[in-house]
Amino acid sequence: MKNIPLYEVRKIRSIKEMMDTSVGIYSDRTAFLYKPKRNDKYVPVTFKQFKADVDALGTALIDLGLKGGRIAIIGENRYEWAVSYMAVVNGTGIVVPLDKELPENEIENLLIRSKADAVIFSDNLKNSVLSIANRNDFIKHYITMDDAAEKNGPDINKQIELTELQELIERGRKKVAEGCRDFIDARIDPEAFSILLFTSATTDTSKAVMLSHRNIAENLMAMSSMLNIVPDDIFLSVLPLHHTYENTCGFLCPFYRGAAVAYCEGLRHITKNLQESKATVMLGVPLIYESIYKRIWDQAAKNPGMLKKLKFGLKLSGFLKKLGIDITRKLFAPIHNVFGGNVRIFISGAAGIDPEVAKGFRDFGIHFVQGYGLTECSPIVALNRDVDFKDDAAGLPLPGIEVRIDGAGSDGIGEIVVKGPNVMMGYYEDPENTAEVIRDGWFHTGDLGFIDSDGFVHITGRKKNVIVTKNGKNIYPEEIETLLNKSPYIKECIVFGKDDPVYGDIVVSATIVPDMDVIEAEYGGQKPAEDELREIIRR
Numbered sequence: 001m002k003n004i005p006l007y008e009v010r011k012i013r014s015i016k017e018m019m020d021t022s023v024g025i026y027s028d029r030t031a032f033l034y035k036p037k038r039n040d041k042y043v044p045v046t047f048k049q050f051k052a053d054v055d056a057l058g059t060a061l062i063d064l065g066l067k068g069g070r071i072a073i074i075g076e077n078r079y080e081w082a083v084s085y086m087a088v089v090n091g092t093g094i095v096v097p098l099d100k101e102l103p104e105n106e107i108e109n110l111l112i113r114s115k116a117d118a119v120i121f122s123d124n125l126k127n128s129v130l131s132i133a134n135r136n137d138f139i140k141h142y143i144t145m146d147d148a149a150e151k152n153g154p155d156i157n158k159q160i161e162l163t164e165l166q167e168l169i170e171r172g173r174k175k176v177a178e179g180c181r182d183f184i185d186a187r188i189d190p191e192a193f194s195i196l197l198f199t200s201a202t203t204d205t206s207k208a209v210m211l212s213h214r215n216i217a218e219n220l221m222a223m224s225s226m227l228n229i230v231p232d233d234i235f236l237s238v239l240p241l242h243h244t245y246e247n248t249c250g251f252l253c254p255f256y257r258g259a260a261v262a263y264c265e266g267l268r269h270i271t272k273n274l275q276e277s278k279a280t281v282m283l284g285v286p287l288i289y290e291s292i293y294k295r296i297w298d299q300a301a302k303n304p305g306m307l308k309k310l311k312f313g314l315k316l317s318g319f320l321k322k323l324g325i326d327i328t329r330k331l332f333a334p335i336h337n338v339f340g341g342n343v344r345i346f347i348s349g350a351a352g353i354d355p356e357v358a359k360g361f362r363d364f365g366i367h368f369v370q371g372y373g374l375t376e377c378s379p380i381v382a383l384n385r386d387v388d389f390k391d392d393a394a395g396l397p398l399p400g401i402e403v404r405i406d407g408a409g410s411d412g413i414g415e416i417v418v419k420g421p422n423v424m425m426g427y428y429e430d431p432e433n434t435a436e437v438i439r440d441g442w443f444h445t446g447d448l449g450f451i452d453s454d455g456f457v458h459i460t461g462r463k464k465n466v467i468v469t470k471n472g473k474n475i476y477p478e479e480i481e482t483l484l485n486k487s488p489y490i491k492e493c494i495v496f497g498k499d500d501p502v503y504g505d506i507v508v509s510a511t512i513v514p515d516m517d518v519i520e521a522e523y524g525g526q527k528p529a530e531d532e533l534r535e536i537i538r539r
Helices: 015-026 047-063 079-089 104-113 123-135 165-177 213-224 244-257 267-277 286-301 304-322 333-338 355-363 431-437 477-484 516-522 530-538
Strands: 030-034 043-046 070-074 094-097 118-121 141-144 162-164 193-198 208-212 234-237 260-263 281-284 345-348 367-373 380-383 402-406 414-419 442-451 457-462 490-500 505-514
Touching: 015 047, 015 079, 015 213, 015 244, 030 047, 030 079, 043 047, 047 079, 047 165, 070 079, 070 104, 079 094, 079 165, 079 244, 104 123, 118 123, 123 141, 141 165, 162 165, 193 213, 208 213, 213 244, 213 380, 234 244, 234 267, 244 260, 244 281, 260 267, 267 286, 281 286, 286 304, 286 345, 286 355, 304 355, 355 367, 402 442, 431 442, 457 477, 477 490, 477 505, 505 530
Parallel strands: 030 260, 070 094, 070 118, 094 193, 118 141, 141 162, 234 260, 234 281, 281 345, 345 367
Antiparallel strands: 030 043, 193 208, 367 380, 402 414, 414 442, 442 457, 490 505
16 A cells, blocks of 8 residues: 555544634635626735624624524525525534435425525525415424525415525624634534534435534544645535535535635536636546546547547557656647636536546546435445545545454455544434444445555445345446447446346346437438337347
8 A cells, every 4th residue: 555645634523623724824815706786807816804794794693693503505606505505504503415416305305304594595486485484383484595586486375574694694793703612603513513414315215314513524634634725726516515515515615724705606507607717626426527527538539530539649649648647638738628727627526427437537637527326324434545546436534533444254355334533423302223233333335345554435335226146246237338428329328137037037128218319310310210229229
């Protein structure tokens, strides 16, 4: 195992301490880049301005009587989301980030389950939130990130008082100017329950994860010691902020390291926003990166000369790297220019990436790493370093975190279990499920994998998904799905075990969604007949 020193990080005990110290160090640097309504240009906000907004909003929330309350936040990635999160968690109460894509009945269910006292929401959620308000009385305050005058929801038969976030910030600013320090001087217990996150499942089965300031602070320090994030970095925030992967790694981490966050306007705008913001770092999921990578090669394939040039460039670059000469950014300047010319690293999470894609981006001169984590672990457990990585591995365990394999078979594969200060406090109001996953201080992830001789963690699948045949053979559907998805004719698939009375055993089966664009292109723009389509996929 390589003994490469970790990057130096400053010690923090809480999110509040992280924010206050970052503001002290990076005061006049840009912390956020956002586009106000009806404005097509990114507007910068400094660390100092952000803290002033957070202090003002936190002061106003306490003035509303929300000290110690639960406040839900629901909306798209935007500056107001970040201000709201920090204003709640750093001295007001417990923050409850919710998924804006959930249907109305599920949002209502989670608001009830979390016992929310207030909800801060964006204009895109107005109909759902007002409809929920019309049926319920448990929420005391409805706070809109946008203009309250525009809130005219459907079929509302009772008066619902809306408060504008900006109005609260102005109100809080006045109180701070008058000397009110209720929020600014609020004491934080790093071990106390401060964040409530719902895992990605239907509301009947989703678990409510309780996290503390210490959980997040420890994860921030550990991950930052493995990846070199610098104040000149600009992160493009693409993934939803309610998810702990984007929240910890794409919002709190850059703020901790003095970097900036630019908000993406949506998946269709990724390349445009990368160019406009001059972003250097982006967090994503495999689907995003695999789509971008495929598009690069598809574009090249349309021009035989360009394709030949690209392949020659890769050979030349590979040869020169062996001699210690790296001219990848110059050789592949057209690709870099598509991303704005500043991107230095792509970070992938949430699922395993095709190693060819990771290596492919690196060959083009964009460094690529992936990590592994869970909401219950705040979230990162293992991470590939920028100076020590394996494209087929989830990464090395974070410093300060223990990872081992429980019940390993002859192949070394068993359940990944984790112990460390990043592990959750437990599931909210669910002692049975908490006791099931946290045993003797070890969190049982439900993921199967192994640790190789270099200490890298590899994921092979989910414990509950493993297909066991009658002769005791373990088959990991995720591995087969990865292989099937390598076919250009397959858009997506799901592999599962099915009882077969003829064989008297479990048969491995797959449901496949063909990529009709690719198939029809090969058939001269015509859709093949059903039997032809099945034969293409069978081959």
